[in-house]
Amino acid sequence: MANIMNAKDAVSASLAECYVTIEGNRYNLMQAIKLEAKVEKTKSEVPILGKTGKGNKATGWKGTGSATFHYNMPIFRRLLKRYKDTGEDIYFDIQCTNEDPTSSVGRQTVILKDCNMDGGILAKFDADAEYIDEDMDFTFEDFEIPENFTLLDGMQ
Secondary structure (H helix, E strand, C coil), rough: CCCCHHEEEECCCCEEEEEEEEEEEEECCEEEEEEEEEEEHHHEECCCCCCCCEEEEEEEEEEEEEEEEECCCCCCHHHHHHHHHHCCCCCEEEEEEECCCCCCCCCCEEEEEEEEECCCEEEEEEEECCCCEEEEEEEEEEEEECCCCCCCCCCC
């Protein structure tokens, strides 16, 4: 019989925590609706004698992310205003933890280091919406994974 994943081991999408640390101050981003951070490897094509195709060699990486928040927190707008007023660009860390007590995979925590906003929403309203939210794109320069999900039985 083949090993199969139990439905209970799918990690709940909403059981997460998210914190941002800006200049030593740690904020609970309970207003977060969703966040996604990606690593994209940069590659160079490598010509290889005796092959009709080229190889690909990883030469670095770039970290990018996007987040959606309820439109009810001022911290990122303050950073945008500070940049406008002073030219000082502020970097920050974002820590995300996923933990579903039903799943046997445990916790995973990822810390995105030296995040920098691409921009942000200054003002917004929508008379036809149930609530308003805001999107933010960002880059990051490093990351840590101090806690990893455990492998499910049957994976190895």
